[in-house]
Amino acid sequence: MLIARVIGTTVSTIKDETLVGRKLLILRPADIDGVPYGKPYVAVDTLDAGVGDLVLTAHGSSGRQTELTKNRPVDAVIMAVIDHLETNHEVTYRKE
Amino acid sequence: MLIARVIGTTVSTIKDETLVGRKLLILRPADIDGVPYGKPYVAVDTLDAGVGDLVLTAHGSSGRQTELTKNRPVDAVIMAVIDHLETNHEVTYRKE
Amino acid sequence: MLIARVIGTTVSTIKDETLVGRKLLILRPADIDGVPYGKPYVAVDTLDAGVGDLVLTAHGSSGRQTELTKNRPVDAVIMAVIDHLETNHEVTYRKE
Amino acid sequence: MLIARVIGTTVSTIKDETLVGRKLLILRPADIDGVPYGKPYVAVDTLDAGVGDLVLTAHGSSGRQTELTKNRPVDAVIMAVIDHLETNHEVTYRKE
Amino acid sequence: MLIARVIGTTVSTIKDETLVGRKLLILRPADIDGVPYGKPYVAVDTLDAGVGDLVLTAHGSSGRQTELTKNRPVDAVIMAVIDHLETNHEVTYRKE
Incomplete structure (x- = not known):
């Protein structure tokens, strides 16, 4: 899994019909202090996460092992x- | 998923027979403002997308979870x- | 899928027994003009491709969705x- | 598989319900001498590993081939x- | 598949019980002349390969398509x- 920061949202009218009603959020991978780095990617939200949250994302076929993503074209x-x-016995990130 | 810009088309006479009639487009990954970066890759189009469109692509076995790609050698x-x-509550890309 | 140039061949006497008779070619990823870049990788050839050909390769479990690669340890x-x-309405590569 | 160093722990109240009770550790990939490099990632611990341990991690669908990770959204x-x-006939890392 | 050089061995007492008796070797990816580059990774050996051998490795779920790796947490x-x-009609590597 990647540690990632939710940075935004996507809106698509034209999409695979199995994705209607799914929330597709934009994220960037983040370091152990929660600071984002690198390029954005998109993941399905199944936990009502919001912009600014630090989350974990699972990728590939593992991204389809939830009720909301099963058998759908999402990775x-x-x-x-x-x-x-907590890293090396120190708290490096805490949700506000 | 990756945010990606459709930049072109591929034509192949010799291909896996299960791919006859499938449209294989060339894309480049894109940033939150829609500007492409990095090397090209190829994805199956199931939504009648065109050159210039900004799209989302799903990869690996997730790329086979549509009617048009099921059981086919496409990733x-x-x-x-x-x-x-929309990123950090500002619109960073809008389709023209 | 990746656009790739076939650059060579591999010969192996000792291999998984399910791979006897399979042709394993060496490729390098290529850009939209067909010029290779980056490190080599190896793919199974199911189309009688030859050295010099520009091809598309599918990866991961998608690489096993053909008659010749099904259930075999190839990726x-x-x-x-x-x-x-054709990229941005111009032909950027044409097979000779 | 990657050689990796366990560097920390994650705590999440809101998570996929199938992950309750699973220990999600933070790791960084490591070289043959055990020295970490590169960005952190998160893996499920099934072996009671601790911070400081050098371990091997399996990724993608392979990460779900244990009793504790089967059918769960973890990669x-x-x-x-x-x-x-041991590398080139010399011990390059030994657990203390 | 990657061309890779076997550079060493791993020893683990604590491991997933399905891996008892499996040989886990350390490799580095290699170029068309057999010279290694980049970071090490670990693969299951099913062919009695030895340190110094140049081999091919299959990754992800494809790494589980052998009798010795089936249903096991190895990638x-x-x-x-x-x-x-042979590359561009010249032999670039030959086993000694």
Whole structure:
């Protein structure tokens, strides 16, 4: 899984019909302090996450192992919202 | 999923027989403002997307979760055409 | 899928027994003008492609969705030989 | 598989319900001497590994081939704790 | 598949129980002349390969398509030992 920051939303009228009603959020991978780096990607939100949240995303076929993503053409899902991260016995990120 | 810009088309006479009639488009990954970056890749179009469209592509086995790509040797599919992208509460891309 | 140039062949006496008789070609990813870049990889040829051909390769489990690669320990397959590529309404590659 | 160093832990109250009770650790890929490099990622721990351990992680659908990860939206699992690594006939890492 | 050089071995007492008796080798990706580049990774050996051999590895779910790796949490397998590589009609690597 990747640690990632939710940075935005996508709107699509034309899409695979199995994706109607699914929320597709824009994320960027983040470091252990929650600071984003690198290029954006898009994942399905199944946990009502919001812009600014630090989350974990699962990729590939693992992204389809939820009720909302099963058998659908999606390759990434938000499967946890992070409360805090602890690295080498220090808290490096805490949700505000 | 990746945000990507459709930049072209491929023509192949010799191909896996299950791909006859499938449209294979050339894309480049794009940033939150729709500007492409990086190297090209090819995805199956199931939504009648055109050159210039900004789309989302699903990869790997997730690329085979549509009627047109099921059980076929393809690893990327266009599963949404983007109307607009909003990042940190600002519109960063809007379809013309 | 990746656009790729076939650059060579591999010979292996010791291999998984399900791969006897399979042709394993060396490729490098290529740009929209057919010029290769980056490191080599190996894919199964199911289309009688030859050194110099520009092709498309499908990766991961998608590489096993052909009669010749099904259930075999291979993760890339040549599934199309490219005739030409057109980018932004110009032909950027044409097979000689 | 990647050689990786366990560097921390994640805490999430809101997560996919199938992940309750699963331990999600933060890792960084490591070289043959056990020194970490590159960006962090998160994997499920099935072996009671601890911070500081050098481990192997399996990715993608392979990360779901354990009793604790089967059918769950996770894409990486710790499947071995490394005792030592030997490279070119020299021990390059040994667990303390 | 990747061309890769076997550079070492891993020893793990604590591991997924389905991996008891499996040989996990350390490799580095290699170029068409057999010279390694980039970071190490680990693959299951099913062909009795040894340190110094140039091999091919299959990744992801394809790494589980052998008798020894089926249903196990492993994502890479050695499925061929390379005798020689020929690139642009010249031999660029030959096993000693």
